[in-house]
Amino acid sequence: MPQDAPILIIGAGQAGATAAAALRSLGHDGGIVMVGGEVHAPYERPPLSKAVLADEQQDERIGVHAAGFYAEQGIDLRLGTTVTSLDPGRGTARCADGQAIAFSRCLLATGGRARTLPALPEGMAGVHYLRSLADARGLRAALRRERSVLVIGGGFLGLETASTARAAGLAVTVIEAAPRLLQRAVPAVFSDWLAQRVRSLGIDLRLGCGIASIPPATNGVAVTLTDGSALHAPLAVVAIGLHPDAGLARAAGLALHPGNGGIQVDAHCRTSAPGVFAAGDCTSQYQPLFGQEVRLESWQNANEQARIAAAAMLGVETAPAAVPWFWTDQLGCNIQMLGAVDPTLCYTLRGNGAADGDAPRFLLLGMAGAQLRHAIAVNAGGDLRQLRNLIEQRTACDIGLLRNTAMPLKQAVREAAAALAGQTQS
Numbered sequence: 001m002p003q004d005a006p007i008l009i010i011g012a013g014q015a016g017a018t019a020a021a022a023l024r025s026l027g028h029d030g031g032i033v034m035v036g037g038e039v040h041a042p043y044e045r046p047p048l049s050k051a052v053l054a055d056e057q058q059d060e061r062i063g064v065h066a067a068g069f070y071a072e073q074g075i076d077l078r079l080g081t082t083v084t085s086l087d088p089g090r091g092t093a094r095c096a097d098g099q100a101i102a103f104s105r106c107l108l109a110t111g112g113r114a115r116t117l118p119a120l121p122e123g124m125a126g127v128h129y130l131r132s133l134a135d136a137r138g139l140r141a142a143l144r145r146e147r148s149v150l151v152i153g154g155g156f157l158g159l160e161t162a163s164t165a166r167a168a169g170l171a172v173t174v175i176e177a178a179p180r181l182l183q184r185a186v187p188a189v190f191s192d193w194l195a196q197r198v199r200s201l202g203i204d205l206r207l208g209c210g211i212a213s214i215p216p217a218t219n220g221v222a223v224t225l226t227d228g229s230a231l232h233a234p235l236a237v238v239a240i241g242l243h244p245d246a247g248l249a250r251a252a253g254l255a256l257h258p259g260n261g262g263i264q265v266d267a268h269c270r271t272s273a274p275g276v277f278a279a280g281d282c283t284s285q286y287q288p289l290f291g292q293e294v295r296l297e298s299w300q301n302a303n304e305q306a307r308i309a310a311a312a313m314l315g316v317e318t319a320p321a322a323v324p325w326f327w328t329d330q331l332g333c334n335i336q337m338l339g340a341v342d343p344t345l346c347y348t349l350r351g352n353g354a355a356d357g358d359a360p361r362f363l364l365l366g367m368a369g370a371q372l373r374h375a376i377a378v379n380a381g382g383d384l385r386q387l388r389n390l391i392e393q394r395t396a397c398d399i400g401l402l403r404n405t406a407m408p409l410k411q412a413v414r415e416a417a418a419a420l421a422g423q424t425q426s
């Protein structure tokens with residue numbers, strides 16, 4: 001690879017933009033070229049299913065960096081074209097518009113694409129997917145025109161979209177094939193709480209119902225569910241997951257995870273090709289907390305891997321990735337999660353777990369023996385921060401003290417850890 005050539009960042013999204021900024025703040029004063037398939041400068045995707053879906057004034061407020069940042073930092077941002085081929089050995093890339101780019105190091109930050117239902121393809125009348133600002137604008141206009149919506153998929157994205165649509169006054173039906181919500185991401189006790197919360201807001205939730213068939217509909221979208229029920233609405237949002245965008249990496253001969261399809265990276269975000277790094281939704285990484293290789297689709301992971309990749313590209317030491325953290329705003333609640341869910345954990349409630357009411361507020365604490373491994377905070381993000389050290393350091397603690405709401409959490413954390421100080425840590 002030509003060592004005086006710029007660093008090439010492929011994908012102008014969360015990870016790409018964060019990596020570019022990190023390269024500059026770590027002192028890299030050489031060239032940075034960032035190529036992005038969308039026409040917009042990098043923007044944050046979390047608001048797309050929340051504030052942006054409800055209010056067009058938000059469209060201008062979601063930039064990862066301020067508008068002038070890229071020019072000020074000498075970052076050569078090339079938008080509206082994609083990198084179509086990559087030759088890691090020669091250090092060259094070619095774009096759809098014909099330009100060729102030589103690079104010294106390269107970061108793949110290509111994100112992912114919405115998984116599609118073949119019977120409800122993108123572009124079909126009444127059918128929406130939600131990944132980009134363009135998608136959000138299209139869906140926002142449709143939600144304003146119509147009075148009801150079918151949301152196919154009860155994952156984070158489906159629930160956020162359902163929640164925004166319901167708050168806008170639409171009749172909303174959520175169809176989820178699994179017997180409970182967020183089956184792989186949260187324990188059953190929290191799935192049940194979410195289902196109650198969803199229903200308490202007047203959303204029609206169909207759990208354990210797959211799509212049996214999609215009969216032709218002249219006006220909108222019709223579906224027949226596996227329980228025999230027939231539904232119809234003028235629009236449907238399909239939110240059934242994400243495929244990592246790894247086609248470019250595959251064609252360039254990089255190793256992909258055979259199961260999850262992500263670009264395999266090590267703890268420094270290095271791929272199998274020297275000089276080529278990857279970060280964000282497109283990657284597959286070994287996560288010690290999960291004890292296996294996983295794909296993390298989260299804002300925090302994109303930022304953490306971008307920071308780590310930037311440091312690795314420059315050969316600079318940096319702190320390892322923080323414990324996985326995720327947040328979502330939905331159903332009138334801010335929900336945050338820290339650590340790794342695991343079916344063997346035993347969950348305990350701190351606070352009032354009632355699902356109805358204006359502002360539920362509680363913590364769910366997932367314990368492996370005396371160790372806190374996973375915590376879910378509903379409208380209690382500040383409390384969650386106080387648990388970070390216990391999870392990161394796997395400190396043995398007394399759960400009886402932790403769940404005691406008569407004691408302020410800060411004191412409970414201190415005393416719970418002190419009570420079992422000296423116990424073996426794994």
Ligand SMILES: Cc1cc2nc3c(=O)[nH]c(=O)nc-3n(C[C@H](O)[C@H](O)[C@H](O)COP(=O)(O)OP(=O)(O)OC[C@H]3O[C@@H](n4cnc5c(N)ncnc54)[C@H](O)[C@@H]3O)c2cc1C
Binds near residue numbers: 011012083248
């Ligand atoms: C609607 C929505 C809501 C979300 N809400 C939350 C939330 O509440 N909390 C949370 O933690 N996370 C949330 N996320 C997830 C979070 O936004 C993503 O994890 C994060 O954006 C991933 O960043 P990324 O850089 O890997 O990918 P992206 O931000 O998707 O950026 C990838 C970019 O690369 C471009 N690209 C792909 N291939 C090429 C190519 N060959 N050449 C050039 N450009 C290319 C794409 O067009 C895209 O612009 C949400 C995501 C969505 C879509």
